[in-house]
Amino acid sequence: MTGELTAQTPFERYFLDKTLRFDYYHCGDSRNQEYFFDELKEEPYWAGSKVSLLDDTGYGVQLFKIFDKASGKEIYSRSYCTLFNEWQTTPEAQTVRKAMPESVVFPYPKNEVRIEIYARNRKGVFEKKFEQDIDPNSYFVKKFTPRYETFEVAYNGNPSTRVDIVLVPEGYTQNEKEKFAAACRVFAEEFFSYSPFKENAARFNIRAVWAPSMESGVTIPGEHVWRNTAAQARYYTFDSERYQMIEDFQGLRDIAAHVPYDHIYVLSNTQKYGGGGIYNFYGISAAHHPNRTGKIYVHEFGHVLLGLGDEYIGNVSYNDMYPTDVEPWEANLTTLTDFGRKEWKKMLDTKTPVPTPVNEKTPQKLGVYEGGGYVNKGVYRPWPNCLMNNLHTIDIFCPVCSQAIRKQIDFLCR
Structure with a gap:
């Protein structure tokens, strides 16, 4: 031979x-x-x-x-x-x-x-x-049937070596296609204006699926507003007003499957502040909030891409989300139970006290600051503030979040 x-x-x-x-x-x-x-x-x-x-x-x-x-x-x-x-x-x-x-x-x-x-x-x-x-060869495997038009928002190369985001419309009717397309362009512009996504823009593809809804807007149960929409998103998830989420994940995947995708992000046709993001699940937020839209996009995508934890305190209905005797798996939260295994620990100056007191004169000093994961005691964050914390008062991710984001992009783009 x-x-x-x-x-x-x-x-x-x-x-x-x-x-x-x-x-x-x-x-x-x-x-x-x-x-x-x-x-x-x-x-x-x-x-x-x-x-x-x-x-x-x-x-x-x-x-x-x-x-x-x-x-x-x-x-x-x-x-x-x-x-x-x-x-x-x-x-x-x-x-x-x-x-x-x-x-x-x-x-x-x-x-x-x-x-x-x-x-x-x-x-x-x-x-x-x-x-x-x-058995992947079974005739019971349901074949895909395309239903919707698609378009590219930002294309930079082979999907297998890029992070591929699919944008899905929620609450846009047939005659609001251009409104959705404009929202997609804004998403890309805003998303790539924040580091470390800005420096890694060439490693992303963004595509959109045009799946129109029967009715315009989104469901808001607390205001007795109910809409017939493509993804069936609603505010007041877990009775939290601004938590806008989608329960039918299978239906959402049916829409997303029209293009190659790693991550799903839903743009909802509303000005009402709210949304959410879940690791390797999906992200969603209001596409027409009068301000802060870009910060919301990158904050929620921090959840979606690698599960970064929320560093703020309160405003949720969760019980015991972070037991203080268990080390969180999130890159940017710790209970100090097993802090030594985190990359964050390796990034600290050896002279930095742990826990670290907040000093208003050094708001961007890497440390271990108490308060995070929705509670003010027992859970710690890397910076006094970060885009995973109070995004309304800051424009950057802390070094711990930034490094973890870059590593996850590297993992997906090999």
């Missing part, structure tokens, strides 16, 4: 260049969670890295792994968070059981695989909660 054999990469050995989506229902209450399979869907593009197949970030409260069934080898994994996990920390979850539609995506396997889903326990350790065999 003559000639050279080209060695296959792990991606080429195990996967096709498209996406398999595993839809399921996440069910339970404050103390229990279960997973119930719904269906498998094929999506036409794979936008993710073909090199960074295994997740070693340590982020997220959920984790799924894909194993080649024949060899038992782990061939893909990703960490993530969900709206259900947040709901589990609310007072309602102590007395009510609930189910939410969710899904995970991975490169389309060539052969049979096994999926395993893990969740962190009270001590912050991942425990296996679910597993199921998957």
Whole structure:
């Protein structure tokens, strides 16, 4: 036999260049969670890295792994968070059981695989909660049917070596297409005006899907306003007025799948302040708030891209989100339980006291300042203020957030 054999990469050995989506229902209450399979869907593009197949970030409260069934080898994994996990920390979850539609995506396997889903326990350790065999060649895998027009907002190259953002419209009717397109342009302009996204602009693609709604605007239950919209977003999530979120994540993915994407960001047709962002899930915010729109975009995307924690205090209905005897997985929060393992610790001046007192004369001194993760005691943040804190009074991320963002971009663009 003559000639050279080209060695296959792990991606080429195990996967096709498209996406398999595993839809399921996440069910339970404050103390229990279960997973119930719904269906498998094929999506036409794979936008993710073909090199960074295994997740070693340590982020997220959920984790799924894909194993080649024949060899038992782990061939893909990703960490993530969900709206259900947040709901589990609310007072309602102590007395009510609930189910939410969710899904995970991975490169389309060539052969049979096994999926395993893990969740962190009270001590912050991942425990296996679910597993199921998957036959990617089954005729029960639902094929993708395109329904919507798409357009590019910012294109810089191959999706597998870029961070791909898809912009989804919420509450724009058929005759508001140009309004949405203009909002997309503003998103890109604002997003790339903040560091470290500005310096990494060439490593991003931004595309949009034009999915019009039947009615204009968004649902605001507290004001008795209900709208028939494409993504079914609503304010007053968890009875918090400005928390605008979407419960039907599967429906949102149906829209996003029209383009290659790593991350979903929803632009809602409203001036009302509010939105949210969840790691490897989606982000959403008001596209027409009269000011601060760009800061809101990058703040929420900090959650979406790598799960940066909120550094502010109060204004939420969560209970025990950050137990003080467990080290948070977020790069920018600590309880000092296991601070030594964080990159943040390595960045500190050895003379900096821990905890660090706030000094108004040095507002940008890297330290360990008490107050963060919605509470004023027991959780600490890197700077007195940052775009993950009171974004209305500052225009930059702290060094800890900035470095973590850059590392996550590197991970996705390999």
